[in-house]
Amino acid sequence: MVTHYKCPNCGADMEFDASSGKLKCHSCQREESIEKMAGLNNIPDGAQVSYNIEDEDKKAEQTFFEKDYEDPLFEDNSTHHHAFSEHEITEYHCQNCGAVLITEPQTTATRCSFCGAGIVISERLSGTFAPDYVIPFSITKEQAQEAFKKWCKKGLLLPSDFKVADRIKDITGIYVPFWLYDLNGKGEAVATCTKVRTYTRGDWIYTETRYYNVYRKVDLDYLKVPCDASKKMDDSMMDKLEPYTYGNLKDFKMPYLAGFVAEKYDYDDEQLLPRVKNRVYSYVESYLKSTISGYTTVHFNKLDIHIRKKDAKYTLLPVWMVCYDYKKAEHTFAMNGQTGKIVGKPPISKGKVAAWFFGVSGSCFLLLRILTLIMEGGW
Amino acid sequence: MTMNKLLIKLAKTFILYFAAPLILLSAVYCIVAGSFTGTAYASTDYVTDYENGRRIFDEAGLLTDTEREYLESLSKKYGEQAGIEIIVLTHNDAHAVYPEKYIEDFEDLLPVDDRVYFLYDLYRGEIFMEGYGLAETYIHSKRIDEIFDSVEDDLRNGNYLEAFKTYIIQSAAYLEDDTELNYDHNYKYDTPPADFDADNKYTYDDYDYNYHYKSYYKAEQKKNNILFNVWFQLLISLFIGGSVVGVLAYSSGGVMTAGARDYLDRSKSGLIGCKDQYTHSTVSKVRKPSSNSSSGGGVKSSGGFNSGGFRGGVSSGGRSHSSGGRKL
Numbered sequence: 001m002v003t004h005y006k007c008p009n010c011g012a013d014m015e016f017d018a019s020s021g022k023l024k025c026h027s028c029q030r031e032e033s034i035e036k037m038a039g040l041n042n043i044p045d046g047a048q049v050s051y052n053i054e055d056e057d058k059k060a061e062q063t064f065f066e067k068d069y070e071d072p073l074f075e076d077n078s079t080h081h082h083a084f085s086e087h088e089i090t091e092y093h094c095q096n097c098g099a100v101l102i103t104e105p106q107t108t109a110t111r112c113s114f115c116g117a118g119i120v121i122s123e124r125l126s127g128t129f130a131p132d133y134v135i136p137f138s139i140t141k142e143q144a145q146e147a148f149k150k151w152c153k154k155g156l157l158l159p160s161d162f163k164v165a166d167r168i169k170d171i172t173g174i175y176v177p178f179w180l181y182d183l184n185g186k187g188e189a190v191a192t193c194t195k196v197r198t199y200t201r202g203d204w205i206y207t208e209t210r211y212y213n214v215y216r217k218v219d220l221d222y223l224k225v226p227c228d229a230s231k232k233m234d235d236s237m238m239d240k241l242e243p244y245t246y247g248n249l250k251d252f253k254m255p256y257l258a259g260f261v262a263e264k265y266d267y268d269d270e271q272l273l274p275r276v277k278n279r280v281y282s283y284v285e286s287y288l289k290s291t292i293s294g295y296t297t298v299h300f301n302k303l304d305i306h307i308r309k310k311d312a313k314y315t316l317l318p319v320w321m322v323c324y325d326y327k328k329a330e331h332t333f334a335m336n337g338q339t340g341k342i343v344g345k346p347p348i349s350k351g352k353v354a355a356w357f358f359g360v361s362g363s364c365f366l367l368l369r370i371l372t373l374i375m376e377g378g379w
Numbered sequence: 380m381t382m383n384k385l386l387i388k389l390a391k392t393f394i395l396y397f398a399a400p401l402i403l404l405s406a407v408y409c410i411v412a413g414s415f416t417g418t419a420y421a422s423t424d425y426v427t428d429y430e431n432g433r434r435i436f437d438e439a440g441l442l443t444d445t446e447r448e449y450l451e452s453l454s455k456k457y458g459e460q461a462g463i464e465i466i467v468l469t470h471n472d473a474h475a476v477y478p479e480k481y482i483e484d485f486e487d488l489l490p491v492d493d494r495v496y497f498l499y500d501l502y503r504g505e506i507f508m509e510g511y512g513l514a515e516t517y518i519h520s521k522r523i524d525e526i527f528d529s530v531e532d533d534l535r536n537g538n539y540l541e542a543f544k545t546y547i548i549q550s551a552a553y554l555e556d557d558t559e560l561n562y563d564h565n566y567k568y569d570t571p572p573a574d575f576d577a578d579n580k581y582t583y584d585d586y587d588y589n590y591h592y593k594s595y596y597k598a599e600q601k602k603n604n605i606l607f608n609v610w611f612q613l614l615i616s617l618f619i620g621g622s623v624v625g626v627l628a629y630s631s632g633g634v635m636t637a638g639a640r641d642y643l644d645r646s647k648s649g650l651i652g653c654k655d656q657y658t659h660s661t662v663s664k665v666r667k668p669s670s671n672s673s674s675g676g677g678v679k680s681s682g683g684f685n686s687g688g689f690r691g692g693v694s695s696g697g698r699s700h701s702s703g704g705r706k707l
Contacts, residue, residue: 157627188652204664211659217652221644242637283639291650343633353624361620368612375607 002092002101003120005037005258013096013117015259018137018337023255038253092121106230109175109262118259129264131252132313133180135244137173137260137320137337144320144335145171151342156356159349162326169330170323173337175262175316176233179269180224181276182311185284189216190302193295214298216291220284221310224249226317227276229265233319233334235275240343241336244317248338252316262316269312277307426488434458439469439501441539450543457551463493463514465547471501478507478704479692486511487696497526497546499534506534507704509692515701517554523703526550534707 005014007025014032017024022031092101099114101121108124111117125131139147145168152163191214198207224246228238250256284305292298318337323330326347333344425436434454435447442450454465468485475481482496486509493512500507506527510518518526526549533542605611693699 155631157624157631193655200667203667205667206662206664209661209663210657211661213654213656213658215652215654215656216650218649219651220648222639222642223644225642239637240633240635242635243641283643287639287643291653341633341636345632348628348631353628356627357620357624359620360623361616364619365613365616368616369609372607372612 002095003122003254004095004117005120005255008032013258014255015118016136016256018140018143021136021138023258034250034253034255037255092119094119104263106232106263106266107261108264109257109260111259111261118257120254120257120262122254124264125252125254125257130314131177131316133249133315134175134252134256135246135248135315135317135338136250136256137318138248139318139320139335139337139340141171141173141320143340144173144322144337147340148320148322148333148335148342152346155346157348157352158346159326159352162324162347162349167325168322169325170321172321172323173260174319174321175257175260176238176319177229177263177265178226178238178315178317179229179265179272179276180226180313180315181222181269181273181280181309182313183222183225183276183280184308184310185218185220185222185280185305186308187216187218187220187284187288187305188302189288189292189300189304190214191216191292191298191300193292193299194297195294196296212295214292214295216288218284218288218291220287222280222283224313225276225280226315227272227279229267229269229272229314230263231266232263237334237343238319241319241334241341244336244338249315257316260318265314269309269314273309273312277309280307281305425485429489434465435467435543437467437469439471439499441469441499441501442543446540450540450547453544453547457547461551461554463495463512463550463554465550466494466496467543467546468496468498469501470498473502475500475502478503478505479509479702482507482509482702483692483694483696483698483700486698486700487694491698495550497543497550499539504707505704506530506707508702510701511698513554514550515699516560517556518550519559519701520703521559522553523701524705527703527705531705531707 005023006012007014007028007030009030010025010028012025012027014023014025014030014037016022016034017031020031022033023037024031092103093099094101094112094115094117096112096117097115099112101110101119102113103110103121107121108129109118109120112119148168148171152158155163193212193214195210195212196207197210198205200206226238226242226244228235230238284307285303288303288305289298320335320337322333322335322344324333325331329347331344331346333342333346335342428436432455433451435442435450437447450467454467458465466485468482470481476484478498478500481500482498485496486494491512493514495510495514495518496508498507499505508518508523508526510516510523526546529545529549530542533539533545692702
């Protein structure tokens with residue numbers, strides 16, 4: 001099923017607006033709350049719809065435009081009806097223009113490549129693929145573009161012609177599927193520690209070593225540790241995008257996706273569990289080790305750490321993907337759609353590396369020589 | 380993987396563009412710096428000359444060839460008679476080390492023997508004597524002062540031949556004189572010499588000597604300190620430069636900033652078991668290093684500068700000696 005969000009006012013396509021956090025119609029600037037628009041599309045079969053025609057709607061009705069607004073009850077008129085199966089590439093049609101939607105099996109939201117309307121494929125967001133949470137975009141496309149340009153200017157090793165940031169080929173807002181894991185880590189450590197003290201009596205220097213048996217046990221809860229569930233996205237790049245602020249974590253509603261690209265997960269939470277467990281293992285380990293302090297040496301005899309998954313929530317997190325053409329090569333950058341943090345692999349200018357290397361080394365050397373001269377009074 | 384690629388690329392760039400010119404630069408620097416540092420003497424030449432029987436090393440060119448040959452024969456004659464080697468050194472080298480160290484370094488080049496040295500450092504306008512082996516006992520500070528008293532005027536007046544002759548004969552004579560041998564290096568003038576000027580910092584009592592050379596001596600120590608070594612500093616600078624570039628390159632693509640603290644639920648987490656049990660102790664002891672043992676290597680010839688009055692010292696090679704010096 002393909003879902004469009006139509007402006008109740010003028011019937012144009014509405015899109016999620018990052019600055020207001022609402023759905024916005026770009027033709028008549030009307031804004032609608034997510035809850036309302038989500039409700040419109042989620043009305044159970046057979047329910048009576050009472051639609052209060054507001055003033056705007058009345059006006060709209062009087063202007064006799066076709067498809068001024070859609071009756072929510074008729075929303076499920078998807079153009080394709082055979083049963084959805086996961087591995088099948090299903091063909092969808094844009095409800096606006098009838099063009100075939102070019103989607104990959106993972107795509108859950110996209111734009112019609114023909115008319116540009118934001119589309120949500122609700123079928124792929126239901127059942128096991130229904131996300132629990134979403135963090136909506138809080139950075140708009142324009143802000144993202146600006147932030148990217150600013151970031152480029154700050155890069156000390158980037159080539160000058162790259163810094164101009166005038167070749168942004170494409171900037172796409174993507175909701176990337178993540179699993180947010182709640183994990184419990186229990187750790188136990190037995191260590192032999194020493195405290196060493198030296199003192200002088202007469203002509204002798206004494207070294208006293210006191211041995212301790214040290215035992216520590218920790219019980220740690222880690223909440224909402226994210227793990228990228230998309231095959232397409234580079235794992236390390238996605239990890240670097242963290243942290244997200246969970247204050248803005250919302251229960252998932254489809255209208256959030258309107259106007260953006262979204263994908264469903266390629267890996268389920270079981271498949272990604274080892275990766276996230278590994279990560280949390282190191283957290284527990286360093287926490288455990290940090291509890292032993294005040295000793296000269298620490299030798300671990302036993303270090304037992306167990307990580308248990310308590311919960312995993314399917315969550316869509318906002319990422320701006322920036323494609324940048326530079327010297328015939330395409331560089332891809334990702335920006336945290338909530339905090340604006342940028343990661344990627346920018347080109348490195350050899351000249352600038354050389355300049356920095358020589359600049360820093362040279363001035364250090366000069367400084368050291370001057371210091372030597374001052375203190376020595378000669379070469 | 381991509382980070383590795385970046386690093387490899389960086390390394391390649393480094394070798395191609397930096398390492399080669401850098402080595403060139405360093406070489407140029409060293410040649411330039413080297414021309415300034417200039418070692419005091421080419422040690423091998425001295426050793427060869429010494430082995431060929433030379434005892435008069437007149438770098439300053441105070442003597443004519445005939446005078447020098449005369450002194451050589453004199454030194455040989457009196458040296459054999461006294462059972463020591465009597466050596467004369469002169470130089471006018473601005474970059475030479477201070478007199479005491481100059482003689483010590485010279486001594487360290489030669490095989491161990493009984494020797495007495497007389498150095499005339501024209502650049503500083505100082506004379507200095509050191510006695511090694513038997514000469515340490517026989518030609519001690521007081522006698523050195525007496526030799527200085529005898530030669531001082533001749534040196535001032537340019538009668539170098541006469542001065543060195545006196546030194547050779549008087550030194551040899553002291554080896555025959557067994558009085559005053561329990562001399563404890565604490566020699567002080569009973570009555571100050573006629574021209575002794577307490578306010579003149581170049582008057583040679585030990586304290587003044589110490590004062591005069593304090594800065595020089597410190598500089599000498601610093602020269603030997605690795606922190607002041609040109610190569611070490613170059614290495615440090617390159618390391619800092621490399622680190623800065625490395626960090627810049629590494630962080631250019633963004634770094635991981637999220638860690639355990641971002642996800643830890645502080646309300647439910649924490650330490651639930653904690654025990655620190657003392658089991659036993661062990662004690663080991665070592666003897667305190669005695670304060671007068673040398674630290675090994677580097678400059679050790681501090682003996683001559685002790686303000687306590689003791690005059691004498693130990694060369695880098697570990698040879699102890701008597702000493703004395705005077706400003707002309």
